[in-house]
Amino acid sequence: MDWRSLPPLSSLRAFAAYAETGNLTAAADALGVSHPAISQHIRALEAHFGTALMIRGGRSMTLTPEGEMLARAAQEGFGLMIQAAQALTGYDQDRPLHITATPSFAAAWLMPRLAEFRDLHPDVGIMINPTPHIVTLEPGGVDVAIRHGTGGWAGLDEEMLIASPLVLVGAPSLARKLIGKPYTEFANVPWLEEIGRTEAQNWLEARGANLTRQGPVLRVPGNLLLDGARDGQGLAVTVRCFVEADLAADRLMLLDQADLEGAGYYVVTRPGAMRAPLKAFVKWIKRAAAEAHGEPSS
Structure with missing residues (x-):
């Protein structure tokens, strides 16, 4: 890894905050710095890369294609670091475990078995979102999705629970x-x-x-x-x-x-460190699925 090719982390953090908020003032408030400091960090990044990251026009500013590419990478990287830091410090451990699953899976499979998990982990609060739609997994939001398909959800970790067409x-x-x-x-x-x-x-x-x-x-x-x-x-x-x-x-x-290869239910999570309630749930549901249906072949 070529560490010397990276710009200062503080500048990347300021740029990621701006990309997330879309507003210099909001980005400054989020980081606890001044409005001009955010602008200065962004200009430092542009000088480092030798390309414009923003199109400035009056009061509005939009990201260039290069800026959008950097923003995606920076936000993903900082998101993983925040997730790991929260896991290491115990932050967010008391937040309810947020699970999303199809209504069919939630009603027919999960609810009849969930009492066992609650008995094992009575201190873990649980929130279930039964929806037929794919829900985005974000830090501080939905922790885990149970999805049916053949896998291949980009940017996420997945493991088959139940092989079933x-x-x-x-x-x-x-x-x-x-x-x-x-x-x-x-x-x-x-x-x-x-x-x-x-x-x-x-x-x-x-x-x-x-x-x-x-x-x-x-x-x-x-x-x-x-x-x-x-x-x-x-x-x-x-x-x-x-x-x-x-x-x-x-x-x-x-x-x-x-009969599609790899068809079944998968447990899907964000990559990176898991907070303790999520880790316990994933361990439990994998065991419960194996006991009910056997180990999936794929």
Whole structure:
């Protein structure tokens, strides 16, 4: 590593603070320095790199492409340093553990098991955000995400919890009518889909059919999706691990399965040091998943 190529850390810190706040005064307040000091640090960086980092026009200033590149790197680097410093000093240990997961995972898998973690760690406060949307993991915000996919979330650490593909299921009364039929026939029957998700539409489109032109769709919260499927209210695309017991008991029938390499639920965190409550939760959920489903193969 060529340490001599780096500009003064104080100048990088001032620039990162400006990039974060978008305002010289706010950046100065955040660092406890004067307004002119921030400007001086930014000009020192421009002199060091021999290029403009900001476009100055009257009262407004915007970052140049070079400035944006440096800002991203500086903010990421300082974010990791702040995270490590907080972990080392015990700062933020009492903040509730903030978990985000899909409503289906939160209702069907996490909540039935969470009492065990709370018994083991009664001093850890917990906040769960059940949402079908991908939530950004930021220092001081969401600590950990449980995401379904094939991995590859840029800039984050991930580890598979449960290897489990997406499947298409339906109650026997509905599913038996479709065995051996082309997917164009599937589009004519009722479907269930989680609010905010498009699995049903994506599933049909990938197989040459189009849900929007034909069969009715009932959109429900994720925790109600399988209840509706068991009642025969429609076909549903879900994760196989949620319906193994239903398939074994003939409450649901398997119509199709998407065998994608690496498909499953992952525990996703920011890189760097973890605060103690997060470290305890990750250790616990990995063990709970292994006990329930076995060690994932990927």
